[in-house]
Amino acid sequence: MSTTARTTANAPPSTERYVGRFAPSPTGPLHIGSLIAAVASYLDARANKGHWLLRLEDVDETRCQPAFAHDIVSTLGAFGLHWDGDIVTQSRQKSHYESALATLNEAGHLYGCECSRREVADSGQIGIDGPVYPGTCRRKRLPLDGMAVRFKLGDGKTHFTDRRQGTQSQDLSRAVGDFVIRRRDQLFSYQLAVVVDDYLSNVTDIVRGADLLDSTARQIALQRALGYPTPRYLHFPVAANSDGDKLSKQTLAAPVATGDRLGVLRGVLHFLRQPEVHRAADCQRLLAAAAANWRPEAIPQIRSLVFSGGA
Numbered sequence: 001m002s003t004t005a006r007t008t009a010n011a012p013p014s015t016e017r018y019v020g021r022f023a024p025s026p027t028g029p030l031h032i033g034s035l036i037a038a039v040a041s042y043l044d045a046r047a048n049k050g051h052w053l054l055r056l057e058d059v060d061e062t063r064c065q066p067a068f069a070h071d072i073v074s075t076l077g078a079f080g081l082h083w084d085g086d087i088v089t090q091s092r093q094k095s096h097y098e099s100a101l102a103t104l105n106e107a108g109h110l111y112g113c114e115c116s117r118r119e120v121a122d123s124g125q126i127g128i129d130g131p132v133y134p135g136t137c138r139r140k141r142l143p144l145d146g147m148a149v150r151f152k153l154g155d156g157k158t159h160f161t162d163r164r165q166g167t168q169s170q171d172l173s174r175a176v177g178d179f180v181i182r183r184r185d186q187l188f189s190y191q192l193a194v195v196v197d198d199y200l201s202n203v204t205d206i207v208r209g210a211d212l213l214d215s216t217a218r219q220i221a222l223q224r225a226l227g228y229p230t231p232r233y234l235h236f237p238v239a240a241n242s243d244g245d246k247l248s249k250q251t252l253a254a255p256v257a258t259g260d261r262l263g264v265l266r267g268v269l270h271f272l273r274q275p276e277v278h279r280a281a282d283c284q285r286l287l288a289a290a291a292a293n294w295r296p297e298a299i300p301q302i303r304s305l306v307f308s309g310g311a
């Protein structure tokens, strides 16, 4: 299947085995925003008779803790969200990121950058993710070792069609500039790790919060440079509190309460505007019924939505 077909198709094709995934970062216990991502990706996978994988995104080891990974895994189990196959842990995938970096370097896509954060902040315009890198080190031919490693962008816009948010187009040079794929301290970036991991796991469908919509064009640029296929994307609105702030670890969203699990799951289904499931004795039955009635087209086409708990 061509890259274009993969990025523009709205419904999963019948010839290909659907592979979806949930990819939390263990920087805190599972909060409601992550549970929504788990449930939405799980239901889309099960409704398409696909696999649903679990990947712990601890690539930024400075922010992740094994105790949180533990909490996430056991909370998913308590909610009846059972994944297929072995859990992938990014901190054990480094050799794969190294070889992707070598491939990109051989093809002339990378360069070393010695700019400090301050220099970038002073020289760049503000883009979607902080200062836009102005390309200061592009032609300096610095070595990659001991430097931040940047991905050299081509000209033009990157287009893709999201299954829920519609046609997207981003001029990466204006919105972010050549971006870092390995930091000076050797940590690989989320953008590279996610692309390599999704490829290695044959992921066909990515269902995640719309806070990552703006990262998608960067990921597609890397997929193209590496010769990987592009998966289909579905970005659902992120859960916000009544002040409109995203519920995340940064805004100290509380860990998901595991007491009334059926009630919490019903709240998630309501948030995703899914048909109500009457009478389910346990979480697994509720999820099975929700998968049988899964209507991705009912998910609101907006980037954030207040999570009100229940119907």
Ligand code: GLU
Binding pocket: 022, 023, 024, 025, 057, 194, 208, 212
């Ligand atoms: N690890 C990311 C997060 O927890 C999600 C990455 C993704 O789904 O691509 O926000």
